[in-house]
Amino acid sequence: MGDKAADASTAYKLSCTLNGKETEMETAPARKLLSILRDDLELTGTKRSCEIGRCGACMVLIDGKAVNSCLTMAYQCEGKSIDTVEGVSAGGIDPIQQAFLEEGGFQCGYCTPGMIISVKALLDGNPEPNDDEIAEALSGNICRCTGYGGIWRAVKLAAERRRQPS
Numbered sequence: 001m002g003d004k005a006a007d008a009s010t011a012y013k014l015s016c017t018l019n020g021k022e023t024e025m026e027t028a029p030a031r032k033l034l035s036i037l038r039d040d041l042e043l044t045g046t047k048r049s050c051e052i053g054r055c056g057a058c059m060v061l062i063d064g065k066a067v068n069s070c071l072t073m074a075y076q077c078e079g080k081s082i083d084t085v086e087g088v089s090a091g092g093i094d095p096i097q098q099a100f101l102e103e104g105g106f107q108c109g110y111c112t113p114g115m116i117i118s119v120k121a122l123l124d125g126n127p128e129p130n131d132d133e134i135a136e137a138l139s140g141n142i143c144r145c146t147g148y149g150g151i152w153r154a155v156k157l158a159a160e161r162r163r164q165p166s
Contacts, residue, residue, distance in 0.1 A: 103157055
């Protein structure tokens with residue numbers, strides 16, 4: 001898969017912060033961030049699925065906001081801070097990931113990286129989300145396996161743990 005048509009375009013020097021590290025690379029300006037992450041940088045936690053922004057499997061954080069990397073072009077990342085699921089767990093398992101493990105928030109795991117990213121964006125901006133806010137935050141993510149019960153419990157557990165003093 002990938003975006004081969006964009007690969008043939010003229011080179012563009014992209015500078016951004018990726019998972020906390022200053023990064024520079026040459027790529028086509030209209031190349032999808034999803035392809036750059038997976039194919040060039042081998043950050044395969046970001047999943048390729050629908051490629052039309054409906055499933056959330058490719059979710060990443062750009063300047064703290066959850067976005068679909070399949071809809072984001074290289075030029076839109078210039079000077080931005082991008083965090084993938086690999087960056088979320090760079091210092092060890094994140095409390096959100098731990099909550100997903102404990103509450104059965106995944107089965108096949110394909111949607112899980114995107115869910116983790118969406119939950120991180122939610123809890124970073126709102127440490128005490130209500131049910132409507134959780135529903136809104138996860139509205140861009142589809143899980144075909146769990147029925148969302150475990151995911152919902154994981155969000156609530158992660159929020160509770162983040163509020164507790166260390």
